[in-house]
Amino acid sequence: xxxxxxxxxxxxxxxxxxxxxxxxxxxxxxxxxxxxxxxxxxxxxxxxxxxxxxxxxxx
Numbered sequence: 001x002x003x004x005x006x007x008x009x010x011x012x013x014x015x016x017x018x019x020x021x022x023x024x025x026x027x028x029x030x031x032x033x034x035x036x037x038x039x040x041x042x043x044x045x046x047x048x049x050x051x052x053x054x055x056x057x058x059x
Contacts, residue, residue, distance in 0.1 A: 008016035023031070036044060 008014070036047070039047070
């Protein structure tokens with residue numbers, strides 16, 4: 001999950017407040033899902049690819 005408990009920044013500028021101690025991980029995920037629900041499929045697919053976690057190296 002990007003941001004969430006720790007907040008977020010873009011090139012050192014804060015763009016999202018931290019929610020540590022205010023919302024659970026599940027509540028944060030539910031809020032994100034609520035905002036994404038009306039997104040067209042192509043927009044969601046681009047967001048998902050942009051936020052994909054890189055695979056961990058084996059070994």
